[in-house]
Amino acid sequence: MIDGLRVSAFLAGKALQRGxxxxxxxxxxxxxxxxxxxxxxxxxxxxxxxxxxQQSVDYNYGNLVIEPRENEQAIEGAGVLVRRIERIPGVLxxxxxxxxxxxxxxxxTSLARSVIGIDPSEERRVTRTSTRMIEGVYLxxxxxxxxxxxxxxxxxxxxxxxxxxxxxxxxxGDSITVTYTNGAIRRYLVKGxxxxxxxxxxxxxxxTRRELEGVTGRSDQASQLxxxxxxxxxxxxxxxxxxxxxxxxxxKTWQEKSRGIIGDVTNSFAIINLISTAVSLVIAIVxxxxxxxxxxxxxxxxxxxxxxxxxxxxxxxxxxVIQVLVICGAGAAAGLVLLAGVVxxxxxxxxxxxxxxxxxxxxxxxxxxxxxxxxxxxxxxxxIPAWKVAGEEILEAIRG
Amino acid sequence: MIAAEGITRVYHMxxxxxxxxGGVSFEIERGEFVGIMGSSGSGKSTLxxxxxxxxxxxxxxxxxxxxxVLGLSDREQTRxxxxxxxxxxxxxxxxxxxxxxENVFLSSLVRGAARDxxxxxxxxxxxxxxxxxxxxxxxxELSGGEQQRVAIARALVNRPAIVFADEPCANLDTATSxxxxxxxxxxxxxxxxxxxxxxxxxxxxxxxCRVVNLRDGLVEGIEDQPCVPHEDI
Numbered sequence: 001m002i003d004g005l006r007v008s009a010f011l012a013g014k015a016l017q018r019g020x021x022x023x024x025x026x027x028x029x030x031x032x033x034x035x036x037x038x039x040x041x042x043x044x045x046x047x048x049x050x051x052x053x054q055q056s057v058d059y060n061y062g063n064l065v066i067e068p069r070e071n072e073q074a075i076e077g078a079g080v081l082v083r084r085i086e087r088i089p090g091v092l093x094x095x096x097x098x099x100x101x102x103x104x105x106x107x108x109t110s111l112a113r114s115v116i117g118i119d120p121s122e123e124r125r126v127t128r129t130s131t132r133m134i135e136g137v138y139l140x141x142x143x144x145x146x147x148x149x150x151x152x153x154x155x156x157x158x159x160x161x162x163x164x165x166x167x168x169x170x171x172x173g174d175s176i177t178v179t180y181t182n183g184a185i186r187r188y189l190v191k192g193x194x195x196x197x198x199x200x201x202x203x204x205x206x207x208t209r210r211e212l213e214g215v216t217g218r219s220d221q222a223s224q225l226x227x228x229x230x231x232x233x234x235x236x237x238x239x240x241x242x243x244x245x246x247x248x249x250x251x252k253t254w255q256e257k258s259r260g261i262i263g264d265v266t267n268s269f270a271i272i273n274l275i276s277t278a279v280s281l282v283i284a285i286v287x288x289x290x291x292x293x294x295x296x297x298x299x300x301x302x303x304x305x306x307x308x309x310x311x312x313x314x315x316x317x318x319x320x321v322i323q324v325l326v327i328c329g330a331g332a333a334a335g336l337v338l339l340a341g342v343v344x345x346x347x348x349x350x351x352x353x354x355x356x357x358x359x360x361x362x363x364x365x366x367x368x369x370x371x372x373x374x375x376x377x378x379x380x381x382x383x384i385p386a387w388k389v390a391g392e393e394i395l396e397a398i399r400g
Numbered sequence: 401m402i403a404a405e406g407i408t409r410v411y412h413m414x415x416x417x418x419x420x421x422g423g424v425s426f427e428i429e430r431g432e433f434v435g436i437m438g439s440s441g442s443g444k445s446t447l448x449x450x451x452x453x454x455x456x457x458x459x460x461x462x463x464x465x466x467x468x469v470l471g472l473s474d475r476e477q478t479r480x481x482x483x484x485x486x487x488x489x490x491x492x493x494x495x496x497x498x499x500x501x502e503n504v505f506l507s508s509l510v511r512g513a514a515r516d517x518x519x520x521x522x523x524x525x526x527x528x529x530x531x532x533x534x535x536x537x538x539x540x541e542l543s544g545g546e547q548q549r550v551a552i553a554r555a556l557v558n559r560p561a562i563v564f565a566d567e568p569c570a571n572l573d574t575a576t577s578x579x580x581x582x583x584x585x586x587x588x589x590x591x592x593x594x595x596x597x598x599x600x601x602x603x604x605x606x607x608x609c610r611v612v613n614l615r616d617g618l619v620e621g622i623e624d625q626p627c628v629p630h631e632d633i
Contacts, residue, residue, distance in 0.1 A: 003512040010509060018497040018538070305493045308454055309507050309554070310482025312475065394454045398493070 007311065008318030015323055024327070027291050031331020031374065034284040036339050038370040039362060041276045043343070045269040046361035048353060052262050055198040055356065058128040061254040062095065062226035063235050064242065069249050078222035081249070082122075085227060088245050090238060092230050093125030096222035098212045102180040104153070104205055106167035111153065115178055115205045117212030126228040129194050129201060136172035136192030144211045147176065147188035150202035151195035163354070164203060178205070184215045197356030281377055288381035292324055296389040303389055304397025313390035317383060324382030325375065332371045401562065401594055402428040402451060407460035409446050420446040421457070422617040428610070433588040433595045435608035443617040444598045445566055451596060452485055452564040453477045465561040482507055486555030488565040492547040494539045500526060500550045501535040504557050511558060525553040529583060545576035552583060556593070565597040569604070581607045
């Protein structure tokens with residue numbers, strides 16, 4: 001067995017060392033590209049998912065969302081609850097939000113929207129919307145006649161430039177009118193316009209919670225509390241911690257809140273990913289099979305000679321499998337270098353998706369799986385043609 | 401050493417059966433340098449392939465070095481070839497990616513010999529065939545005669561019972577052919593190496609101890625002739 005391996009390794013080594021270098025380099029590059037193909041699309045998909053997830057945390061929900069108890073419309077005593085939650089270890093900040101339905105009108109264009117009332121100073125600590133102002137400035141705590149609105153709802157004078165319904169080109173300094181569902185009508189000066197690239201946030205209108213309390217007549221109430229934790233990724237444990245500290249309202253993680261359209265998008269990407277991986281592996285099998293097949297067919301005579309001098313077919317097949325594994329290893333290594341270059345480039349110059357810039361996320365498990373699958377398919381694709389040629393009659397093989 | 405009895409070989413070419421060998425019987429003794437001669441199409445290469453276990457006869461009985469080789473499985477035949485037989489092909493049949501030395505020691509490596517041992521043996525044999533200074537050259541760096549001498553060294557490296565040579569001088573000029581035949585004769589004379597060689601060149605005849613003449617797949621005659629004396633093994 002070990003002697004056999006020694007012979008196969010010897011033949012493989014010499015074939016690689018002294019065979020056609022151009023073919024060798026080409027084959028390694030093909031494998032490298034197949035490897036990149038196996039990892040790149042999943043890394044982009046993972047990047048898109050990561051972008052959506054980050055947007056969910058940064059602009060929509062924070063880490064956790066506290067909602068009214070079952071059968072209740074609002075969180076009562078929001079101020080006390082906010083202060084209680086802020087004292088829980090690991091909580092960075094809490095932002096109460098009050099929402100009210102209404103119709104927003106600008107120059108005769110009306111859109112039905114929920115107006116969100118926020119405490120600007122708290123909201124700044126929980127979400128990052130205040131850092132994404134493209135015009136004007138963010139709200140201040142004392143603002144009552146001002147609003148900040150998203151880029152999408154602000155829109156453009158030319159409706160062809162809009163991706164969703166908009167107010168037709170609102171700018172800072174313009175006034176918008178909000179007709180609330182309770183019949184109250186308010187006119188707000190647009191103080192700022194933000195662009196977060198989050199679809200839902202960019203279609204929102206923010207005023208201060210104090211203003212909305214005045215409009216709705218609700219006091220010390222919140223529709224939801226957004227909670228930002230010091231560390232991301234431990235939301236489930238924090239939910240239990242909030243309950244253990246006596247929070248009786250419903251606590252949801254951002255992941256739960258993001259289910260629905262984001263979940264559907266993520267699942268759709270996962271399916272696309274699976275199909276892409278399967279196609280890439282089939283391409284890998286076909287390419288490696290063709291390369292090894294041509295290689296073995298071209299060496300039929302040599303294989304015949306090896307058999308004639310007493311080398312068993314299994315050793316000959318072994319030498320081809322070792323060659324394929326070495327080529328595959330080199331291809332995977334070259335692919336890793338190539339991938340690192342591409343990832344580095346796309347980190348500096350991210351792909352701009354409609355939802356925002358996407359950085360590729362290369363997961364170690366994905367890389368390991370791709371390398372493993374590449375080795376498996378290479379072994380199969382290398383074994384079959386070598387076994388076929390090595391099984392030929394000696395004289396037939398020698399005669400080519 | 402070799403006992404062939406009623407060896408036939410029929411090739412089925414579509415609807416036509418081609419009888420390459422029609423029942424060949426003869427014996428070869430240990431230490432002989434035997435020539436199998438005949439014109440093109442006489443079946444001499446087919447016979448050599450069968451004797452060398454590169455092909456199986458359609459019928460007949462064949463004993464090589466005391467073994468009923470036709471009863472061996474393919475794998476057993478492969479091992480038999482490795483350990484007891486050596487081959488020299490018409491067109492050298494070297495492995496192009498290996499150096500002269502590597503071509504020679506390959507079958508020792510397959511036999512599981514230690515590195516020091518197979519390197520020493522291969523160098524000695526290459527020295528023996530006059531290529532001691534060409535060990536690290538690849539096939540493309542060697543002349544036809546040198547390549548054939550590497551092939552002879554490869555055939556001898558495992559000290560085989562019999563060396564089969566299939567028209568080893570067919571691609572060589574007369575002077576180089578003479579060098580190769582002299583080498584065979586010397587190996588036969590000095591080492592007592594049994595050699596079975598196919599040739600159609602009449603002037604080769606004088607190198608052989610016995611000549612098996614084939615015609616249309618049948619033994620036309622066997623000539624015993626004075627050969628270069630050799631020591632008994």
